[in-house]
Structures are given as structure tokens and as C-alpha cells.
Amino acid sequence: MLSLLRDNILYGMAGLRFLSGSIEIIAALLMLYYGTVQKAVQINAGLAMVGPTVLILVTSLGLIGLADKLEFWRMAVVMGGVGLILWGVRG
Template sequence: MVVLRLLSGSIEIFAAFIMFRLNQVEKALMVNTGLALVGPIILITTTSIGLLGIADKLSVSKLCWIFIGVSCIFIGIVKK
């Protein structure tokens, strides 16, 4: 999980440098749009790794509540 978060942060910093270097709003927007794909992928992957690591310590009802909570987050992100 740590490695994925470090990778995600490094990608964000690298993208900021690219945006600064391009110095055009349209191109910076394209770079930012690419970042919009990276963030959720890292979130899903790290959450999955974490849940798999503690799945044997949690009851089924608690796992269901976690799934419901994550689903609500994604519904909130997708809804306009």
C-alpha cells in the first residue's frame, strides 16, 4: 500500500511539473484529466489490498458495511 501511495504521489508531482513546463491551460487540463484516471485506480487498489489483509479479522457484517460505504463514495463521485 505504501509503494502504491508513493507512486501515486510521484505521478502527481511529475504531472505538476509537466503542467508548469507546458504553460498552457489547455494542455494542463489534458494532463489533469489523465490524473483523474490514476487517483481512483490507486484508491481501489490500496483499499482492496488493505481489506484483503484484514479480511480474516473482520466479520461478514463489517465487511458488508465497508462495501456499502465504499459504494456510497463511488455513487457520490459519479453523480452530477
């Protein structure tokens, strides 16, 4: 049962990354379609929400999958690291 849960978590993590990559490719195609720097900047601004959201979701899924292997303080360190990344790149 635990193996099935881990497989589902792994597929969920990979699926979110595929979705994120697909969104990035679609955004690039939209930038080319509209053909203006103004539209490209607007599309890029929309992507600014996708990256951190995917990072948090994938990390959360990974931590859930590792919950039985990691001590609580190690999970807290990873979550703190993600928080520092998000804090460090804020505009």
C-alpha cells in the same frame, strides 16, 4: 507466515500511495512544462483515473490484510462505502 503477509500488504499499500503521489508530482511538473491551461486540463483529466484506481487498490489490499479480523458484513460495509464515494464524486 501471517505476519509476513501483513507486512507485504502494508508495503504494497504504502508503495501504491508513493506511486500515486509520484504521478501527481510528475503531472504538476508536466503542467508547468507545457505552460498552457489547455494542457493542464488535459493532464488533470488523465489524473482523474489515477485517484479512484489507487483508492480501490489500496482499500482492497487493506481488506485482504484484515480478512481474518473482520466479519464479512463489515468488509461489505467498507466496500459499499468506497462504492458510494466513487458514485458521489462521478461527474
